[in-house]
Amino acid sequence: MxxxxxxxxxxxxxxxxxxxxxxxxxxxxxxxxxxxxxxxxxxxxxxxxxxxxxxxxxxxxxxxxxxxxxxxxxxxxxxxxxxxxxxxxxxxxxxxxxxxxxxxxxxxxxxxxxxxxxxxxxxxxxxxxxxxxxxMDSHEEKVFQAVRQTQEREARDQMRKKAKEIQQRQRDMAKGSRSGFGSSGGFGSSSYRSDNTVFDPTPVEPVKSSYSQPSKPSGPSKALKLSTKKKDVDTFVGQLESEGEKVVDSNKSMSTTVAKMSTPAANQESVHIVVEEKISVTAGRDGGLQNMEVLGMIKLKITDEKNGRVKIFLANNDDKGVQMQTHPNIDKKMFLASSNIGLKNPDKPFPLNTDIGVLKWRLQTQDESLMPLSINCWPSETGSGCDVNIEFELERTELELEDVLISIPCPSGVGSPVVGDCDGDYQYDSRAHMLKWTMPVIDASNKSGSLEFSIAGHPDDFFPVNVSFVSKKSYCDIQIKDVRFVEDDQPVKFSDEVLFYVDKYEIV
Missing domain, CATH: 3.30.450.60 (Beta-Lactamase)
Structure with missing residues (x-):
């Protein structure tokens, strides 16, 4: 139709x-x-x-x-x-x-x-x-929000515990000052400093400086239990490391990766443009691309009213045949003629303080040469299990992929894999039964790598292989060239950022 x-x-x-x-x-x-x-x-x-x-x-x-x-x-x-x-x-x-x-x-x-x-x-x-x-629901944003809420909750709990500790110290010092007054019959220097400490509006620092040896509390103090949980965790981590397990702070690594993707660019100008792309790939273990889809969007945010009437000049270097579609209020004829983005009615300004999607595009293909990163996984059965060789190759050498994580599932109940050779770093998650292979950067100077390991199991146990990465370069090579005023064609100061990330990337 x-x-x-x-x-x-x-x-x-x-x-x-x-x-x-x-x-x-x-x-x-x-x-x-x-x-x-x-x-x-x-x-x-x-x-x-x-x-x-x-x-x-x-x-x-x-x-x-x-x-x-x-x-x-x-x-x-x-x-x-x-x-x-x-x-x-x-x-x-x-x-x-x-x-x-x-x-x-x-x-x-x-x-x-x-x-x-x-x-x-x-x-x-x-x-x-x-x-x-x-x-446009974002899994990465949900993860970032969950991490931030957890950190805020832990900070509030720590604050409550600290407040209880301070109150306990104040009560202990008040007891000490009253006993000093009864024995000396007057306000000695020690008692005077102690009283000032109790009623000081910021009591934490004076406690350390003016009351060097507070009396011990008569009963058990909740403040003494402040670090018990952390000590238990440290002891457990130490036991795991002594048994050969490599333990990494998952919250730290997760928040670092998500922060790179979700944190707004520093020093944003009053005209800020975001080029955002996400990729979904499903490839076969025996070779062949089953499906690849790239969805992209340019979002514009204007925070100064005087810069509302502008037009954006793009450098569209796409050679892959993406389908582009402008927002209904964007002048489509001008975009088709010159790759410039402006409103149909040039007398009207763009809305203020709002992320506006002005252009979106889509690429769907089964052409293997368009895959940014190819993964080959070769499990070979032996008498005692499987020898697994897995390698990657950067197919689009103009890209720079950061924080690359290749996750290979392993069979449960057979112990940790024995890694023989590895380009980059790896760690084995014994709870998830997952071997995680990481590379900080994959680019034209470091476009291939391999990992070899042995473990008991069957070749089907090592699929699907999942890949994740982020990049500050546009996959479809769409760049912001310039921003100018509609009236006099004078340049406008602007900032821009590019985010290319994985929605789903698996070898099944």
Missing amino acids: VLLAAAVCNKAGKAIISRQFVEMTRSRIEGLLAAFPKLMNTGKQHTFVETESVRYVYQPLEKLYMLLITTKASNILEDLETLRLFAKVIPEYCRNMEESEIVDQSFSLIFAFDEIVALGYRENVNLAQIRTFTE
Whole structure:
């Protein structure tokens, strides 16, 4: 089917929102929508009407219509199925089918429409996938938020324990000062300093300096148990290391990697641009790429009102054939002609203090040469188990991959693998039964490496192999060249950052 446009209109044919999937003038789409109510036959139960050139497929939504405009050559059954999916999307964003609420949610609805149809053809998606794509849910962000919440919770617990310790010290010193007063019959220098310490609004430092030998508390103090848990953990870690286990602080390594991906760039200018890409790869263990998908987006954030009316100059060096799509409010003709991004109405500024997605692109392929990193895993059965050889090769040498982690599953209950040769570093997670092979950087000067190990098991035990990495270079080689004012074409100071990361990368 070829879908020309999707619109939500009222019974008079006035468009509330409309998304065109082929080149079409505003007057043309308004004319088609205005003609729609006149073509409907009252009293007949139909879901479509036709003219000499187009077909209208519609579904009532209380006082409104969900309307698709297609060519007459399209499959009516596919049209109706697509219409039902469009109609299901509307209630996801609008509780009441009112014009005002449709207008309020127009951007969200248009983004959802774009996930259903691309370049006039229906995408193979369902409602749950559309919700996931439009929410742009990030696993890395969830991990970062979880780590940060854990750190904040631990800091609050530490603060409470410290406060109890300080209060206990104050009570102990108050007891000591009262006993000193009873024996001497007056305010001695020691008692005077002790009293000042008790009522000092910041008592931590004076405790150490002015009361050098406080009396011991009569009962057990909770403050004495402050480091018990940490000592137990340290003792347990020491036992593991003495038994040959290599222990790494997972929270530290996780937070370091996530921070690289989630922390905003320092010294952001009032015009800040983010080029973000994520890749999903599924490859076969015997070679061959089953599927690879790269989703990218350029997000613009403006924090100064005087820089609201700008246009962005791109250097589009893509040679892989990605499909690009601009935001509905972006001048598409200007982008196609010169790769420049600006608003359709140059008199209007971009919204302030909001991350705006102005351009998105997609690449889906089964071409092995487009894989950024190829992984070959060769398990060979021996009399006592398996010898496993695994190697990587950087296929796209223009990329620089950082924090590369290759995770190889191992069979349980057979002990740790015996590693014979390794480029980079490795560690064995005995709880997850996973051998983790890490490289800080893979680039043109360090584009290949290998790992060999032996362990009891069967060749199928070592799959799927999972890979993760981040990169500060765009996979599709889309770069921000310049930003200029619309009025006088003068340059605008801007900052930009690039983030290319893995959503899923596995060899099955």
